[in-house]
Amino acid sequence: MYDLILKNVHRFIELTPEEKKLFISLLKPKKVYKRQLLFQEGNIAHYQYFVTKGCLRTYFIDNKGQEHNVQFAIEDWWTGDMHGFLTQKESRFNIIAIEDSEMLSIDRPSMEELYQKVPKFNSYFRQLLQNAFISFQDRILSGMSETAEERYVNFRKKYPSMDKRIPQNQIASFLGITPESLSRVRKNMTNKNRKS
Amino acid sequence: MYDLILKNVHRFIELTPEEKKLFISLLKPKKVYKRQLLFQEGNIAHYQYFVTKGCLRTYFIDNKGQEHNVQFAIEDWWTGDMHGFLTQKESRFNIIAIEDSEMLSIDRPSMEELYQKVPKFNSYFRQLLQNAFISFQDRILSGMSETAEERYVNFRKKYPSMDKRIPQNQIASFLGITPESLSRVRKNMTNKNRKS
DNA sequence: CGTCTATTTGAATGTACTCAAAAGCGGTGG
DNA sequence: CCACCGCTTTTGAGTACATTCAAATAGACG
Secondary structure (H helix, E strand, O other): OOHHHHHHHHOOOOOOHHHHHHHHHOOEEEEEOOOOEEEOOOOEOOEEEEEEEOEEEEEEEOOOOOEEEEEEEEOOOEEOOHHHHHHOOEOOEEEEEOOOEEEEEEEHHHHHHHHHHOOHHHHHHHHHHHHHHHHHHHHHHHHHHOOHHHHHHHHHHHOHHHHHHOOHHHHHHHHOOOHHHHHHHHHHHHHHHHHO | OOHHHHHHHHOOOOOOHHHHHHHHHOOEEEEEOOOOEEEOOOOEOOEEEEEEEOEEEEEEEOOOOOEEEEEEEEOOOEEOOHHHHHHOOEOOEEEEEOOOEEEEEEEHHHHHHHHHHOOHHHHHHHHHHHHHHHHHHHHHHHHHHOOHHHHHHHHHHHOHHHHHHOOHHHHHHHHOOOHHHHHHHHHHHHHHHHHO
8 A cells, every 4th residue: 555655765865674664644535526525725735645546636616616727646556735834824726536545644733743853855746746747847838838739748748647537628628729629639639640 | 135035934934144244155146137037947946046136038939930928027036947856857947037137146066055044934935835736726727717807807906016127028928828819908907997 | 329129010820718509418307 | 137317428509709801090219
């Protein structure tokens, strides 16, 4: 159950057996079923979640009532509202399960304890923040410079495992286009392939 | 000359006179003139820059050769390629002066020294990273949910001092639209105001 | 003053959107 | 196991918003 997260941590920092034990003792398992909300906007984000099984999406609702997907998370990914978690301000995001999912959650006090006792974890979590930062940066760049089709192609290249599991209309929302448009983009792509 | 940056730091952490001295001793003044490149893509970002005078823009060039503005920086702002600075990988960004500008720069070794001797600075720079993260997040959300006009209105609300100093075509590039479109958006807005 | 760049305006085009309807797919209950 | 219901995906037609290309006007700077 804890193998996956330990491997993940191990990609960034090395832990002694005692440190591993402490870390694991601070994690709380959590389950949500398909279509169930893990977290709702307006609340304070007390947890970050490491996904061990399943698939979730993080979205926000704009002032026209439209949903927009901000992030998908599958096994071996962290999810949660990073900004809200760090600032302890009301979140603008919702997180909902696309499949039955299992997670390991950690709250702020536990994270503080971890920083105190195993300072290496500062580095680990800082790198998570950096990665989140980078992925947002990439998204801004791609939003400014790429067509819908290019964004979709890149999405599939970058997250091949997600492409198979996530409904098209959800991917469309992530890419910032309508489901109809994505359907047409795909049609177009297969036509191109047949010609060549 | 160092008042501005000390005030800025002071908004997040408190420093003793000795700590201030150390901090200042690690900063290198730097000048660039209008239209001059401060930093060019393909290089490693060795510095972060705190602007004490002037105005700069950070942009990247997409594979169609088009420029896109990522950030503007005026007095009391930090600029530089955060991602490149943290990872020490080749940067995709260019930074150029919109006005004659003066900065205080800090390199990685100095920052490490600062972290060692005054650990409080970890917190300061982490908050800078957080703020950068948040502003990118906001930009993704606004790109997904707002029209060009709404984005422009919000830009003016958020950065009133920049709106006055930065050429329209540069603002357009920041908003992700063409200069012609921004011109029409503005025309539209004044027409609306006259009617009401 | 003249030159260079930024901004505005116009006309035609294109990309993605909305609205509407049909087809496809998956899960549920009889 | 099949029939039905709800949701997703596809397709079509018309529309809207922003783009491109081109040209005129305005502004900044030496």
